Amino acid sequence: MNSLLSSGTEDIVDATSTPLLRIENLTKTFGGLAALSSVDLDILPGQIHGLLGENGSGKSTLIKVLAGFYTPDPGARAWLRGEVLELPIAPGYFRQLGISFVHQDLGLVPELSVVENLRLSTIVAGHRPLINWAKERALAAETFARFGLDIDPRETVDRLNNTQRALIAILRAVNDLGDTRGLLVLDEPTVFLPKEDTELLFRVVKELVSDGGMSALLVSHDMTEVLEHTDRVTVLRAGEVQASLATEDVTADQLVQLIVGRKLRPSKTAATAAARGAIAASVDGLSTGQVENFSFDVSQGEIVGITGLAGSGFEDVLAGIYGATPVRAGSLALDGTARAIADATPRTSIASGIVYVPADRKAQGGVAELTVEQNVTLPVLTQFRSWFGLSPAGLHARGTEIAETYDIRPRNTDALFGTLSGGNQQKAVLGKWLQDDPKLILLQEPTQGVDIGARSNIFDMLRSTAAGGVPIVCASSDYDQLAAVCDRVIVLAHGQIHAELTGDDLTHELIAASVIRSLTEVPAETKETLS
Amino acid sequence: MTSATDTVAPAARPVRPARNLWLHTERFALLFAWLIVIIGFSIALPHTFFTVGNLQNVLGSQAVLLVLALGLLFPLTAGEFDLSAASTLSVSSMTVAVLNAKMGVPIIPSIIAALVVGILIGLINGIFVVVFKIDSFIVTLGSATVLLGIVQWMSNSSSVTGVDSALVQATVGYRGILGMPMQFFYGLIATAVILVVLTLTPIGRRLLFVGRGRQVAELSGLNVGRLRIGAFTASGLIASVAGIIYAGSLGGADPSSGQSFLLPAFAACYLGATAIVPGRFNAIGTFIAVFFLFSGVVGLQMLGAQNYVQQLFYGGALIVAVALSQAIRRQSARSKIS
Numbered sequence: 001m002n003s004l005l006s007s008g009t010e011d012i013v014d015a016t017s018t019p020l021l022r023i024e025n026l027t028k029t030f031g032g033l034a035a036l037s038s039v040d041l042d043i044l045p046g047q048i049h050g051l052l053g054e055n056g057s058g059k060s061t062l063i064k065v066l067a068g069f070y071t072p073d074p075g076a077r078a079w080l081r082g083e084v085l086e087l088p089i090a091p092g093y094f095r096q097l098g099i100s101f102v103h104q105d106l107g108l109v110p111e112l113s114v115v116e117n118l119r120l121s122t123i124v125a126g127h128r129p130l131i132n133w134a135k136e137r138a139l140a141a142e143t144f145a146r147f148g149l150d151i152d153p154r155e156t157v158d159r160l161n162n163t164q165r166a167l168i169a170i171l172r173a174v175n176d177l178g179d180t181r182g183l184l185v186l187d188e189p190t191v192f193l194p195k196e197d198t199e200l201l202f203r204v205v206k207e208l209v210s211d212g213g214m215s216a217l218l219v220s221h222d223m224t225e226v227l228e229h230t231d232r233v234t235v236l237r238a239g240e241v242q243a244s245l246a247t248e249d250v251t252a253d254q255l256v257q258l259i260v261g262r263k264l265r266p267s268k269t270a271a272t273a274a275a276r277g278a279i280a281a282s283v284d285g286l287s288t289g290q291v292e293n294f295s296f297d298v299s300q301g302e303i304v305g306i307t308g309l310a311g312s313g314f315e316d317v318l319a320g321i322y323g324a325t326p327v328r329a330g331s332l333a334l335d336g337t338a339r340a341i342a343d344a345t346p347r348t349s350i351a352s353g354i355v356y357v358p359a360d361r362k363a364q365g366g367v368a369e370l371t372v373e374q375n376v377t378l379p380v381l382t383q384f385r386s387w388f389g390l391s392p393a394g395l396h397a398r399g400t401e402i403a404e405t406y407d408i409r410p411r412n413t414d415a416l417f418g419t420l421s422g423g424n425q426q427k428a429v430l431g432k433w434l435q436d437d438p439k440l441i442l443l444q445e446p447t448q449g450v451d452i453g454a455r456s457n458i459f460d461m462l463r464s465t466a467a468g469g470v471p472i473v474c475a476s477s478d479y480d481q482l483a484a485v486c487d488r489v490i491v492l493a494h495g496q497i498h499a500e501l502t503g504d505d506l507t508h509e510l511i512a513a514s515v516i517r518s519l520t521e522v523p524a525e526t527k528e529t530l531s
Numbered sequence: 532m533t534s535a536t537d538t539v540a541p542a543a544r545p546v547r548p549a550r551n552l553w554l555h556t557e558r559f560a561l562l563f564a565w566l567i568v569i570i571g572f573s574i575a576l577p578h579t580f581f582t583v584g585n586l587q588n589v590l591g592s593q594a595v596l597l598v599l600a601l602g603l604l605f606p607l608t609a610g611e612f613d614l615s616a617a618s619t620l621s622v623s624s625m626t627v628a629v630l631n632a633k634m635g636v637p638i639i640p641s642i643i644a645a646l647v648v649g650i651l652i653g654l655i656n657g658i659f660v661v662v663f664k665i666d667s668f669i670v671t672l673g674s675a676t677v678l679l680g681i682v683q684w685m686s687n688s689s690s691v692t693g694v695d696s697a698l699v700q701a702t703v704g705y706r707g708i709l710g711m712p713m714q715f716f717y718g719l720i721a722t723a724v725i726l727v728v729l730t731l732t733p734i735g736r737r738l739l740f741v742g743r744g745r746q747v748a749e750l751s752g753l754n755v756g757r758l759r760i761g762a763f764t765a766s767g768l769i770a771s772v773a774g775i776i777y778a779g780s781l782g783g784a785d786p787s788s789g790q791s792f793l794l795p796a797f798a799a800c801y802l803g804a805t806a807i808v809p810g811r812f813n814a815i816g817t818f819i820a821v822f823f824l825f826s827g828v829v830g831l832q833m834l835g836a837q838n839y840v841q842q843l844f845y846g847g848a849l850i851v852a853v854a855l856s857q858a859i860r861r862q863s864a865r866s867k868i869s
Contacts, residue, residue, distance in 0.1 A: 322750075347752040363746050363747075364746045364747055364750055365747065367740060367743045367747050370739065374736065378736070378740060379751050379752065385733070388727065388731065389731035389735075390732060392731075432751075
């Protein structure tokens with residue numbers, strides 16, 4: 001056992017109840033790096049089992065092994081309902097085993113009706129030539145009535161709210177289990193749901209688990225939901241099981257310790273933060289996507305990080321400010337002039353010196369089939385007019401200059417953008433946007449999929465750009481990156497500020513701890529129902 | 532790529548001979564194919580195909596198709612279809628003929644009216660595609676049919692003849708330069724102009740981004756909607772220029788024959804996209820493709836093939852061209868990992 005804390009209840013678990021699923025010594029390495037190492041896991045029948053851990057702790061690798069997507073390293077053993085389960089599981093075979101998945105994206109077809117979605121697997125499998133829709137509707141209505149849900153089976157899914165959709169996905173997964181004592185895997189199904197609706201959802205899951213001998217494995221970032229709704233909890237960190245214990249025996253603080261690991265000094269002395277310069281840009285009352293009434297400012301030369309759990313809204317902030325996605329309210333003051341963010345478009349933002357580096361390099365950052373030079377000079381074409389049209393020499397000189405300045409390898413700017421490595425693509429995208437002396441830089445996950453060398457290059461570029469006095473905002477869920485480059489990190493929860501970290505608090509562990517705790521201490525007025 | 536090549540001076544580009552040779556072969560493959568077609572038919576038909584008169588016929592008769600195809604390059608580069616281009620051509624030629632021959636309007640105002648009509652058709656297509664967010668394939672399929680109806684209404688479904696002989700002179704009548712009709716030179720000029728616009732102006736570069744990475748274009752601050760509407764408008768305007776040349780070459784207008792240009796024009800665009808700048812719609816490639824296709828058709832007809840060979844040849848060429856350009860895309864995608 002890898003457990004740091006031993007489970008106090010292990011001895012009194014009824015010896016006659018064999019685990020629904022037992023995994024022993026599960027290791028999965030990718031190119032020498034262990035995503036999972038010697039993981040042991042017991043899921044008991046009739047229980048909801050929580051699986052907690054940070055991004056990259058191995059949660060999704062474990063789920064993908066169960067789904068037959070990954071082949072574990074030799075030596076792993078597993079039992080399902082007391083019988084030996086051959087590993088690897090053949091892709092798609094989990095259905096026959098009685099394992100069913102609900103992923104974060106839910107996998108519903110929005111244009112189809114509720115009952116069609118519930119029967120999707122039947123339709124896809126096509127075993128029956130005819131489907132009696134009247135009977136299916138009646139069955140669905142009966143199920144909804146049993147759980148007290150007010151959903152019309154004939155409604156199309158795109159007219160349901162997020163909570164109803166999640167419930168449909170869960171009921172469908174349970175349906176697919178049939179009559180077997182199955183395992184329902186819930187892979188972060190609640191991140192976009194309002195707090196009180198997750199209660200409804202877990203009431204349904206508990207009912208399903210308690211009367212069927214079924215079990216549920218709940219993969220989650222949200223410590224609160226795990227504490228409130230699970231019977232047991234397993235914590236993964238860096239691919240290792242840190243503990244597996246009865247939920248009632250554990251406190252929130254212990255869980256944070258287990259998830260984040262060592263070095264968790266409560267540094268109340270964040271006064272070590274450097275004195276801030278004059279305020280360069282401030283956002284007031286921003287509401288966009290999951291974000292509600294969010295205000296913050298950035299000083300000259302300051303790098304501010306914005307982070308949070310998935311669904312907290314941290315991913316929506318920058319695209320909103322830039323005018324790339326719809327904004328409900330908010331204003332931005334830059335250079336002494338304030339303007340409504342709702343009126344902004346990428347064009348007006350660029351015109352006022354705001355640049356945005358998107359996370360998705362392939363679809364949003366650059367065009368793979370065009371050359372590096374064409375990609376990096378797109379925003380500045382009008383500066384290179386010659387007597388008829390563009391000046392090829394001027395564009396080439398600029399492209400080469402950017403390749404030099406931002407260390408894009410290869411230096412050949414006629415190379416297609418798509419042929420560069422992720423890191424060099426990102427350097428090119430940074431060069432594309434930083435070349436024209438921006439007044440505010442917005443970065444979305446700036447080093448996602450970037451190799452270590454390019455990553456530290458990019459960190460240096462960002463620091464030197466900021467040192468020139470330019471304010472930078474960086475939205476990221478990469479705590480190492482935030483700790484490495486940011487002067488200040490804002491943690492969002494439910495679309496609002498949960499915490500602000502500066503100075504000595506800017507370590508991977510403390511940022512992670514703050515994010516993990518962010519859902520436990522939410523002001524009541526933010527629990528608004530989304531429709 | 533080794534790190535040694537990375538550290539050389541930026542001006543010295545890493546040269547990979549094998550790849551460059553392949554690239555050049557690819558670039559000029561269509562030109563070679565055209566030469567082979569010419570040489571082959573010249574050997575087979577030394578007295579009919581290999582003659583100055585036939586050369587003048589081949590080069591001098593394809594201006595309408597060439598100009599129409601060049602106009603299509605704008606929507607195609609922006610990632611859109613304009614299936615109404617041939618109908619626009621018909622409307623334009625009929626506008627000239629009806630105004631000039633039937634209603635007695637002087638030729639210059641008639642031509643201007645036809646150009647305005649072409650611009651309006653393009654604008655309406657573009658607005659439906661962009662503002663109402665409808666697939667351009669559907670919008671222009673519909674507008675093509677509407678325009679055909681308008682042509683038949685304008686002409687009472689019959690040919691109109693008697694267009695001002697000045698227009699006839701200016702397109703096919705006068706053959707003072709190299710014995711070629713003037714329309715050949717219009718085709719050359721159109722090719723040069725569109726080459727410059729697509730490759731050497733910010734608009735051409737932006738259209739390329741709109742077509743290849745719409746989200747990138749939007750996030751880079753381009754007015755994507757206006758560029759797309761502009762692409763349809765350019766296609767409408769240029770199709771109406773083709774229609775005016777058509778009216779001149781016929782000395783009138785015909786309510787239905789313009790339709791036969793649609794497929795060859797697309798075939799020329801796609802075939803052209805396999806040459807010169809492989810993988811990209813381009814003016815010179817389109818120019819070569821038009822004449823390659825027509826040389827093939829003329830040669831086959833001289834060998835005694837029936838008229839239907841034209842349909843077989845153009846239709847087949849479209850499919851082969853699209854298959855080839857897909858293969859080029861895949862090939863260049865593979866060479867990325869080198």
